[in-house]
Amino acid sequence: MAAAFAALVSLQNNLRLIHNHPNHTFPFEDEQILSLRRSVCFLIDFMESYDNSHGVRRETAEALEIRIARAAQVAEDVIEAHMVDQIRCGKTRPSRFLLDLQKVALGMDYMKRKASNVKARSGMLDPPPHSSSSSSAAAAQSTPLPTSSMVGFDDILLKLLDLLTGVPLSRRVIPIQGMGGMGKTTLAINAFQHPCIVQHFDVCLWATISQEYSIQKILAQLLSCMRRSTSGTVGEMRERLYKSLYGLRYLIVLDDMWTLEAWDDMNVKFLFPDTNDGSRVVVTTRNANVAKHLSDCRVAMSFLDEDSSWYLFCQNAFAKQQGCPPELEETAKKIVARCKGLPLAIVVVGGHLRKSPTILVYWENVAQSILYSTGNDEQCLNVLSLSYRYLPAHLKPCFLLLGAYPEDAKIYAHDVLKIWIAEGFIQHSNTCILEEVATQYLRDLFMRNLILVDRYDYKGVYRFKVHDLVRELCLQTAKKEEFLYVFETSGAIITRERRVVTSLTSESILQQVNLRYLNVDLVYIPRPVLYYLPSSISFLWNLQILTIIVPDQSKVIAPYGIWEMLQLRQIEVDTICLIEPLPADQANQLVMRNLYTLFKVENFRLSEEVCKRIPNVRELQLSYCDEVSWYYCPRNLGCFHQLQNLALKFDGNSKWREFAKSLAFPSSLRVLHLNGCGVDWEELTMMVGSLPHLEKLLLLRNSVIGSVWTPVEGKFCHLKFLIIYACHDLVCWNADNSHFPVLRHLYLRNLSKLIEFPSGIGEIATLEHIDMRFCSASSTISAMRTLAEQVELANESLRLTVYFRGDEETMESFKNEVREEGLTSSTNLSLHLLSSK
Template identity: 35%
Template structure:
């Protein structure tokens, strides 16, 4: 007993992890037993479905399968199926549930041109649970008597003989994993006569396992395509039959966000209505709930398949996406910290939780359950969202699992169960909870195991259950943060929050805090000083501020090492002393600005110690005071002003953002020699001088280069200077004579973006594009020319970037937001 009582906290945590893993395993096994039992019951009560059909019994393409809005996609599929490529080829169609994969495949399968092109066409539906023997028997539906005891080998041999020497098309609909292909493809002969296998799947990993490099990725319908599909299903024609309903009809269609399944479900509901405007308006108020209603369970069942197929560790992460407001794009950096704060991420030895969480996200994206909003130049997901119909599905699953109570949607339902979580959704514009009887809510909270607040004025009510709080998001300077019982807090968001209301004296009580996001209502001229207690919080993983000063740890605070801290951003005049660097040894992302520094104190910032942050992958550094000087050494830069200020970069850097300083171009070799650098962003006045002559052997791994607001005139670069460059951004280059023609010869270069550059530079880029196209390369040049001097580039960089971003967004160009605090 004593040994047990004396167990260390780390061994206790390991024991808890083992117990959790065992519970998860048992739960997963019980779920499988339940699914098998339900499947057996359904088989006993239902007429058996034929798992495959041949050309003698083709899949139906009745009115419900009309390809409205899919014309171009259908032509593309037909073209791919009939290409002059002799070997057996696989064509996967990939997309989320309800996006129209099966409908597209059916219409291609039954198209007269395809019917004449192939000697044999066979359709088989695989689904999550399949029987290889039944599928083979369906594929062999040739009128011969089937023997139930016929082996798989015998059935496969017969299928091979049936297909041998014939040009065939096999459609494998609703593939969920590669196993079905591995078991069936053995019997598909490669006749060398342009035979094809077409697949539909929600799982991107199926495509990866197949080794297909050119799958057809189904995208959501645009507004015009959505409206055409809606009219066809609601009115039976391509135009609206009721002019008074057209406006509200387009609102309903827009709310479906381009998902054909939702459009068809709503249109089918309205087609049977009395076509009264008042009824249509009631539908428009809550489109997703009507589409997923119990009366229209077909839509819900299709979407539920993807959720039911999720492994247990992904279900909680996916369900939590419904906490987001409709159409909301969340930053991945915030989402990851929320998942970690809620305890959804399982630890794996040798990996940090953030990397594991990002893997979870990539898995959900690969399953077409989460929509990508924006990616970084290096391909990482920057922001994401969830389709509204899937969000509504999550809310229903929440209620069934008693996992969470979303009060904005379900405030009027009594608290019948002990909910695992309670989530408040507030109206941001009014900063209040909507239509909620708060006293009753808090009585109900007393029985909840975890309270998750995402919110506002609810903080003004003090209840003992706040001690169970894990996640808090405080919006629009709500006040009352001091009301929180802090000991269980994991993740805290304070937006537009008055710092005077945040009690630093109690900050040390947040000993479980993992992430802190604070956007203070101030500016650089009056920065807030953060409490030194931050240096005593070893659980911290992510610290994000705006215009804040972080003092050095005091001598009385011991030597706590923040081993988990990997992100630190929004800090002004950060001192990288040896003692500070030693306390943050695992930092991966650092964003700092040096502003209004007195020259006699510049050496005290010790930026040369950045080289000792051996895990630092991303650095954003803005210096708005001094001019950089050239050093004979290529190991560090000298920022001179009275006293000297040096800076050195660690070899681990993959992404570097620099702003200000006017560094001589010849000194760029200090950066070019970084062995792992992939992204380099040089913002206003980073480098100075009319000419840049890059050197051989530099920028060996650079994938993306941004140059903004430079006085560069001659850039004498060759393809060997940037051997792996993929994307080039040139912004506000008013004096640049031309883009070096040799840049176009870089084999990896995919795109060049020019915005507000000189006319001669723009024309030279277009010439590079034309030359590359004539050589069969697919280089794209996006050029938007306007005189930068008329935009006040030198005097008003903030206005310029705002206009620039809006212009690129208007043109449909995804332009990564810059991170500097100008």
């Protein structure tokens, strides 16, 4: 049960945090405290072994889980109430506290004895090691993430491609219809991204509708695809979209349409122009009546046949080139048969078994657990519930919390990890920080096919979605286990209120001393303005994540007390000014050892005192807009030996050049953003080219000046991502494959003076993608020539994305030159031509 495990881990984390807090007394040597800690550790092990006992579920243990969850929550309430008394009054009532502590310690000890009896009767095994270990964290770095593919739908894909590119020329609506989990969206994505579709249509737009839709949000999605403004009324947005599409051959995908009302409310006839140029609108829907109403020419999804089902299962259940062990094949085929050709069910069960022991009795238990059903969504939910039942205990609360996000929401991994940590779901590890453990938890959910990755970054999963049937499973299970509270009338979902608050006034902060995650939105206050955080914020003894959103040109001023908030892990404020901490002697100096993320600090003085206070910071964003002064101690930046991700923004004045040149970058740096510092290309190479771990370099607006960049061999040896944006002086880039030997992705933006793309870049063996947007015509065409040369040399792995914009004369000249040289024939080229009008 997710609630029980989450409550135990949260209690364990609180006991550890209080034990290490220098400002609050706590009788940790008391036998009752020691007994409580032992009971919690035992019960966590019990929950893990219970969930890993080959799927054997015991009704007595399930009932016990509810009692364990309640006992752990009561214990946590008692301990936090003690902390509240200390913070508010500077003292506590020891007799009352010790009496309450005795009760909860006895209660947890009773739960321990009951769990011991259940464990002895059922013959449970000890839990296997999981992702909090260093080995699993290392595996997260080395194991490649699988990619989604279509199996058994080749004929349907070909049919859809033919409908999209064939006659008639009039605008055509093509519904894709099938029950949940059939692969409608996957089919649409495969067509949407197919090279022949990218070449055939001028623009391709995508919007997700969902059950609870908003016309304004749908229009905003479509306009965003064309990089058009999403402001204004619905009427203004309609007109803007219509005018933007007029005269273009477009493909629009409307994903997950539930009712005809959504179609009627969009008023498609007056939204998508029909100029007889072969434009298409694809609609995915479960509702056969919707599909029938929209068009007679529809694509119907069917169940997979036996061979395709088996192939899809093996793809997801076994490592590449291994296949099914002979001793498991009969049982495995029984499992596949019970999925009844439903792709989502096969993929999820396969993903679960990929992470499970290859023991016959375990697989037989899985086969017996899959229930037959004559329903549609019910059939899939029965199979999906199996994947939850067999999830390791530490993943269950993390998985169920995903149900709190709206249907079809694009979920950012960074936000999810913050909430998991704040909720106390992530177990402390002696070898990894909590963020690394949480990242591995997310990766495990992905490897089990329980989330759909929408976008990757250098760390792995960047953004993802949850299939609506998987989300429904989360909601049903969370409600059953009393893990989330779901309000039927509004669909609102909340968790335990002590943990996450998204709106808070300064007057009420003192009443929320047990908060772990504080998110304050100040976008509606008058601007520009200075917002002073109240000194009472330091009373939030357990606050781990502080996020503040302010309007443009506004700032947050933090009090001295923020340096006493030792549990803070992340400070993310649009612009924050941190007052330098008061000097303290070595014995009384408070060190924020848990602070790993500090974003958007303005004019931050990197004094020795500051560097000592935040020694473990890993992500740092700084901006400077004051008068240049050595007061900011730029050389001390090198003292952050754990720093991995650094962003530096200057106001663009040339006065910062010498300051930037004096910066000392730590060798641990992996990602570097530079903006407005104005160093020249040679200085840049000397400053950062030798950093041994630098993988991603972003050179943003006016970060580098000078017309010629001639890189030096032996520099940038580990650089994988390079982004050059609005470095307007760059004319000549003399680079070849020896200068960036392991580069994978190259992004060039707004380089209007660049004469030629360096063809030697195309010879880098690891290069996967070049993305050029709004660069000069000559450099864009030379990049297309480089791609053509690489294709001739049988380099099929390199892709080129081009966005080119200009006036009518420039566009015509560009098209003619591209046409004459035959540069658009490669399927590895994605070319987008945008008018500047």
